[in-house]
Amino acid sequence: MFRTLLLTAALGFFASALFAAPMTGDSAKGAVLTDAKGMTLYTFDADKDGASTCYDACATNWPPLLAAEGDAATGDFGMTERTDGTHQWTFKGMPLYTWIKDAKPGDITGDGVKDAWHIAQP
8 A cells, every 4th residue: 555655646747747837947048937847938929829839850859848738827837739729828818838958957958949949948
């Protein structure tokens, strides 16, 4: 029974890190929005009207910041529904993503990729 409770608590902790509201952190370009692990968040110029256009290989390289069931939008933060039914966090209407080539909190290596990806700043 104790092992089950411990396992459930651990899974809940890790799930909350994967599905958590955006936060802020520091980078060489100043304050940036981050995920729960402190990784920089990005926006994509091709996204329009609050909808994500990043799927398949794009989403492999630029994982969307997903919202957990029960998360609520507030202020400049909102959510958009993806084609698979999951919900992705948005900032000022722009869907938010991480970048697989960022290795540690504060990295901003995705800024300017293909002149279409930009760090999300508060």
